Amino acid sequence: MTTESAPTDPTQADPVPAAAAVPAAKSARSLAWTRRRHSAARFWREYRTHRAGLVGLAVLVLIALAAVFAPLLVGSDAQSVTGAPGDPMESPSAEFPLGTDQFGRDLLGLLVWGARMSLTVGLLAAVLSVAIGTLVGITAGHFKGWYATVIMRITDWFLVMPTLVLAIALAAVMSGTIWTIILAIGVTTWPTTARLVRAQTLAVESRPYIERAQALGGGHGHIMARHVLPNVMPLVLAQTTLVISGAILTEATLAFLGLGDPTSVSWGGLLQDAREAGAVSAGHWWYLAPPGLAIAVVALAFTLCGRAVESVLNPRLGASR
Secondary structure, three states: OOOOOOOOOOOOOOHHHHHHHHHHHHHHHHHHHHHHHHHHHHHHHHHOOOHHHHHHHHHHHHHHHHHHOHHHHOOOOOOOOOOOOOOOOOOOOOOOOOOEOOOOOEHHHHHHHHHHHHHHHHHHHHHHHHHHHHHHHHHHHHHOHHHHHHHHHHHHHHHHOOHHHHHHHHHHHOOOOHHHHHHHHHOOOOHHHHHHHHHHHHHHHOOHHHHHHHHOOOOHHHHHHHHHHHHHHHHHHHHHHHHHHHHHHHHHHHHHOOOOOOOOOOHHHHHHHHHHOOHHHHOOHHHHHHHHHHHHHHHHHHHHHHHHHHHHHOHHHOOOO
16 A cells, blocks of 8 residues: 655745754854954953053043042032132142142042043044044055045145144134034044054955955955954054043143133143143142143053053064063
């Protein structure tokens, strides 16, 4: 006795490959996340061997925590002129460890609040600067030809022009807000990043796998986003940490010149207030030294972190530990 098998519909698709595709996609994503975790762990192991980088990171973490929790540490009324707790220009004491300013406000509280403004401007301006430089560098290295010639001549023009003068000009003609300062710093400090990223892009695009990707039909966007950008990101990250310190110094300079946001307290603004109050001629060192030292310490900490990151991502630099 023979049994006939049921006829099969050739138009019906086999559900097995589709069902098997879901676990395969999940396994690919999990593998990618595993590689990222291993890369982050390897980066941290290498970073910990740089003592200077650890010191800089510890300083930045402490200052960042103080800035985030400023309302809890010093109170939200530390910037108030009408409710100042002390007399003008008091020297350091047990009640006011860093003395008071010309309005009687506690300088320690102002220093903590100023960290918010200075760090915010430094971080956002550095991100804007590096983003512009990365975009210009990758496109100039990828397209070459007349586009690269024109864009790099513009970059050279920005390089030879004094960055601070351009930032002062932009801040002077625009409204004095925090976003004006961020824009003024970001659009004047990108050329160095653009030069570095373009050189790295040219090195990446000379590799054989870029030619294979182009031969398989990869477009310009695919090549730049999927192949070039991941290879230049270590350089971009290291450059970001180095640009932040310069952005903080530039913000302090603009605020010292009276071009900052008058409604916010910053370290450069404190130096400007001290100058206007005659702290230099009167010998009120406690009005000048704390914000100046804070700017120097944060700039140095970011520089130490940047050097350590650069050495980890590019061991051939051989930076001291």
